[in-house]
Amino acid sequence: MEAIAPIPVAPPDFRSGFVALVGRPNVGKSTLFNHLLGQKVAITSPVAQTTRNRLRGILTTATAQFIFVDTPGIHKPHHRLGEVLVHNAKGVLNRVDAIVFVVDAASPPGRGDRYVAELLAKTQSPVLLAINKIDLLLEGEREQRQQAYQTLGPWPVYACSALTGEGVAALQGAIEQQLPLGPYYYPPEMVTDQPERFIMAELIREQILHHTREEVPHSVAVTIEQVQQERHITRVNAAIYVERPSQRAIVIGQGGQLLKQMGTAARQEIETLIGGKIYLELFVKVRPRWRQDRLRLMELGYRIEKD
Structure with a gap:
């Protein structure tokens, strides 16, 4: 493997920070995570609770460095493994610079979404609501579904599709505006800090x-x-x-x-x-x-x- 270049000094207007992707299981967090990074780092599947570890992915642009944290789906645990996963997912909420609350456009808000919304209402971090999988809806259905999800909290809403990429650039731009001015945390070439x-x-x-x-x-x-x-x-x-x-x-x-x-x-x-x-x-x-x-x-x- 090639040696990683040293970390450069960031310009004065450079933004950087940690961004958690949270939500109930199987809403497409890992697919969105991969799309934001521009390559596959997190595994994906139709099976709920696919993600088991907090996984960091690094995206460096000319103006910002995003450290995305893909968390396990927040759910009611049924065994010790589930308890560990949910504890770790909740633990990240107050230790990031921004939170992307990912929901599934294919279905209306449910109890799982409301439970996550209640947790996020208590955090100090800014929250952006990402309505994922809008490619599964007709044009007329999108506005109706967006209005339903806006009842979860007073957060700016971004409709997107992690599968097709629609709306992801606008979401990324909104996330960048939430990041503080800061340094490079990782060399620009790095995509993940996982071994x-x-x-x-x-x-x-x-x-x-x-x-x-x-x-x-x-x-x-x-x-x-x-x-x-x-x-x-x-x-x-x-x-x-x-x-x-x-x-x-x-x-x-x-x-x-x-x-x-x-x-x-x-x-x-x-x-x-x-x-x-x-x-x-x-x-x-x-x-x-x-x-x-x-x-x-x-x-x-x-x-x-x-x-």
Whole structure:
């Protein structure tokens, strides 16, 4: 990998700061996160609660540096893992320079949206309301849906589509105006501060979310066990953890075909990430009730975040 250039001195009128993307699960926060960054950093899927860690993405323009924080969807937790995720999502609210409250235009405001709105009403950070997925609405429906979401709070509203890009530039411009004058926090070339191993594990988990069914996606964790760099290829060993033997059988598939298919797709994504050839080997292991076990959650990288 190329060395990262030193952090330059920002001009006097340069703006910079931290921006949290928050909302209930499955409203398109990660897709919006990726679109703002101009490349894929966060994994996406139709499965709710896809994001499990606060993920930072860095966008540097000529006039500003945005540090976007993609948070897990705020919801009522049903296990220890859910409690950790929601605690960490809430914890970021008063430690950022701006908040983008993302809602789903495809449905009217619900209890989950109102719960998030109540939390945001208590924060000191400025809030922008982003009505995402407007590409799913007819022109006449957009105004009606916007009026419904405006009842959630006294925040400026920006209709957008993270999928098509419509309205995202206007949202980005509004976010920039909320950022204080400040320095570069990261070198302009950086896109995320997460290590490559974390992104690799997430790309593997993304393929499991896309290819498996029923309860399996929520019961899966992925860790990178070993990365060995050779002259022309990087060898990666990863462990996929599930809670029951039946889930292990689903992930492996008949004759190992599903695991092979997911591994091929993940390998292609990882090769794009690192810009080189990958040999990816996947192992599936059973860890009963890992989502309920505090120590196992910590072993797998899920813990209450302090900063």
